[in-house]
Amino acid sequence: VIKHLKDRVDASDCGVAYIYFDYKGRGNQTPILVLASLVKQLGYQIPHLPQKISKLYEDLEHKGERPSLEELLVVLLSIFASFKRAFIIFDALDECNQKGQRDRLLPYFIVWGRVVPIYLSQVDIILKTYRCHSKTYQE
Numbered sequence: 389v390i391k392h393l394k395d396r397v398d399a400s401d402c403g404v405a406y407i408y409f410d411y412k413g414r415g416n417q418t419p420i421l422v423l424a425s426l427v428k429q430l431g432y433q434i435p436h437l438p439q440k441i442s443k444l445y446e447d448l449e450h451k452g453e454r455p456s457l458e459e460l461l462v463v464l465l466s467i468f469a470s471f472k473r474a475f476i477i478f479d480a481l482d483e484c485n486q487k488g489q490r491d492r493l494l495p496y497f498i499v500w501g502r503v504v505p506i507y508l509s510q511v512d513i514i515l516k517t518y519r520c521h522s523k524t525y526q527e
Contacts (some may be wrong), residue, residue, distance in 0.1 A: 393475050394440040403467070405429035406477035417484060419492045423460040424496060426476060429466060434470040441466055 393404045405426045409417060431437060441463050448455055454461065468474050478497070484490050 393477070401472040403430045403433050403471040404477070406479060407462050408479040409481055409489075419489060420454075420460060422489070422493060423457065423464055423496075424455070427460055427463050430464070430467045430471075430474065435468060437453060438466045438470070440476070459490075463467040505515040 391401075406429070407417075407422055407425060431441075444455065444459060445465065448459075476497070481490065484510075
């Protein structure tokens with residue numbers, strides 16, 4: 389799927405990033421690390437990082453800190469704005485920990501607008517259940 393998308397989309401207009409969830413690697417796949425991975429993958433696909441991202445990086449580096457989940461979300465949304473469309477592939481979403489990962493990440497996946505989330509694995513039931521309980525989802 390990833391190779392197919394990369395081969396078919398115009399790289400100047402579309403971004404493609406992916407996350408593979410592994411039940412053995414749950415400790416290394418926190419929401420912060422997942423968003424950081426997406427930021428890194430998509431950031432490499434744009435010619436220039438937006439100024440506010442560069443400033444945030446400099447500020448955090450100077451303080452010796454890492455970005456918060458909210459800061460990463462702002463950065464990711466800023467990078468999304470650089471593309472006409474972005475495809476984010478979430479493979480094995482059913483493998484991630486429900487309370488620590490899935491429940492914190494799904495609200496972001498659902499409200500990303502121009503971003504097309506692609507779920508690989510048996511997540512139909514997860515998403516349908518989540519959508520029924522989500523106040524942010526609009527059908």
